[in-house]
Amino acid sequence: MDWIELFFLHPVSFYQGAAFPFALLFNYLCIWDSFSTWARYLFLLAGGGVLALAAMGVYAVLVFIPAACAVVLVSSLGPQDVHRWTFFFQMSWQTLCHLGLHYTEYYLQEPPSPRFCVTLSSLMLLTQRVTSLSLDICEGKVEPATGGIGSRRCVSEHLRKALPYCSYLLFFPALLGGPLCSFQRFQAHVQASSSLCGCSFWALTWRGLQILGLECLKVVLRGVVGAGAGLTDCQQLECIYVLCATAGLFKLTYYSQWMLDDWLLHAAGFGSACDRSTGEEGYVPDADIWTLETAHRLALFTRKWNQSTARWLRRLVFQQCRRWPLLQTFAFSAWWHGLHPGQVFGFLCWAVMVEADYLIHAFADSSLRSWPLKLLYRTFSWAHTQLIAAYIMLAVEGRSLSALWSLCNSYNSVFPIVYCVLLFLLVKRKHKVN
Known part of the structure; x- marks a missing residue:
């Protein structure tokens, strides 16, 4: 029954509960006009980074790297190629991480680290968001960032264009769980004047x-x-x-x-x-x-x-x-x-x-x-x-x-x-x- 015990001792619930006050804080701050759209993107991204480090420890790097690479690919490739390359890279990365789990469980005969299991769960959700975004760009539902990485725009302009993508891929309410939220829906909520609902x-x-x-x-x-x-x-x-x-x-x-x-x-x-x-x-x-x-x-x-x-x-x-x-x-x-x-x-x-x-x-x-x-x-x-x-x-x-x-x-x-x-x-x- 060891596999059942491992399943029920999964620590995701603890970290989701710990993120709850910060989710309420974000919702509250969105009432104020001084809390700009870019500040909201940064808040969600920073919260995702902190939550990843708290829940995954050093394994958080395994989530940060593919998220950064996905942003680079989305910002540099054309609509016809973006989905093929992002899908190939993301699934290759996730498969390598899963093979690491296979090596630990079946070859070394050792229980996997709970933090590594949380990382794999987060990677699977990241794959959903990456492929959903690339499909939206490929189908014309989302306008890709123009100019590409190799253009002559200044660094700040590149970062400003990439920030919504980074925030979407790592925003903390969906980092460890939750239904898939499309980039369109995410952007609409962040850019709205107020996120707080009366009900x-x-x-x-x-x-x-x-x-x-x-x-x-x-x-x-x-x-x-x-x-x-x-x-x-x-x-x-x-x-x-x-x-x-x-x-x-x-x-x-x-x-x-x-x-x-x-x-x-x-x-x-x-x-x-x-x-x-x-x-x-x-x-x-x-x-x-x-x-x-x-x-x-x-x-x-x-x-x-x-x-x-x-x-x-x-x-x-x-x-x-x-x-x-x-x-x-x-x-x-x-x-x-x-x-x-x-x-x-x-x-x-x-x-x-x-x-x-x-x-x-x-x-x-x-x-x-x-x-x-x-x-x-x-x-x-x-x-x-x-x-x-x-x-x-x-x-x-x-x-x-x-x-x-x-x-x-x-x-x-x-x-x-x-x-x-x-x-x-x-x-x-x-x-x-x-």
């Missing part, structure tokens, strides 16, 4: 109460999981109970962290309650707990799980692929997460399950006529969706080969196998019909 107090209070409730549920469920058997020593149907309890604890941890990230962004004035029109889709929170817990379709669960990341993957990979877009999207997600054995298996299994989900529900919609059968089917599909999601979650979070082997050898493997069999039969039937 922000009640929005923050409600989110604080939700976080408190989720943390209380986590304490209760952690005691249940800790007192029971694990996947390595569970017996037959007991493994299904272990699967549900452990996945429930993972879900509560994710929900709590997403709510905390959302809370911090609201405190800084970047939340949905403070949304302003930017000509694009507004704020997208990562946690839609009700939809996730009531979803009877795995495809819906997939779209709503970590919503901003799901939309980012759809834009970055799915919409760019002509062949096998679903498989390529989940394969890239495994690469982005670090290519641990459990992650590779989990995300590829997820892709197959979603493909099966489309065919199964299309067949059911055309075959079931009476409402009792539809109700019964919806109940069984809800249960199966939640069990498959739990199975994938344990595979991805387990990461190592030993944890993956324990999961695959348990009775829980029946659930994805059922979907695989149905996928095979429905594909065969579809070919016959065609």
Whole structure:
């Protein structure tokens, strides 16, 4: 159970909470006209630098270097080339850092430094912002900095043009977590005359109460999981109970962290309650707990799980692929997460399950006529969706080969196998019909 303990002892929540007063201070200072736009950019950037040093220590350099290189590339390359080169550099850098984690965990057989784990998490979020910005420039949504690094403009002019990009890539409310915020939306909020919202107090209070409730549920469920058997020593149907309890604890941890990230962004004035029109889709929170817990379709669960990341993957990979877009999207997600054995298996299994989900529900919609059968089917599909999601979650979070082997050898493997069999039969039937 070491990998579970490592997951729940992650220190990101502590530093997100420590940044909360500074987010409120930024929101308050934005009321005053004397707090200029450039001062706001500097405040957010300086806060990101301080938070990175506090949370990551010397590893913060691994975040500062790619952020600086991304700004140089964005400022020097044309719209046609900027996305290709920034994507290549950022993913290469992130992959090298993940390989360092592989070396520590699998070769040296040592637990990774918590600060290094925080750094990798921040790097993954930085990749989202870098690629989102480069895509916006490539698609003409954001005007690139003119002149380039090699122009004859003075240094101060270069720095003035680069400051919004630097601030966006390292601004402290989103440095360690939170939904992806586009550069357009970030710039609109910073340049607005006031970030403080009249309803922000009640929005923050409600989110604080939700976080408190989720943390209380986590304490209760952690005691249940800790007192029971694990996947390595569970017996037959007991493994299904272990699967549900452990996945429930993972879900509560994710929900709590997403709510905390959302809370911090609201405190800084970047939340949905403070949304302003930017000509694009507004704020997208990562946690839609009700939809996730009531979803009877795995495809819906997939779209709503970590919503901003799901939309980012759809834009970055799915919409760019002509062949096998679903498989390529989940394969890239495994690469982005670090290519641990459990992650590779989990995300590829997820892709197959979603493909099966489309065919199964299309067949059911055309075959079931009476409402009792539809109700019964919806109940069984809800249960199966939640069990498959739990199975994938344990595979991805387990990461190592030993944890993956324990999961695959348990009775829980029946659930994805059922979907695989149905996928095979429905594909065969579809070919016959065609």
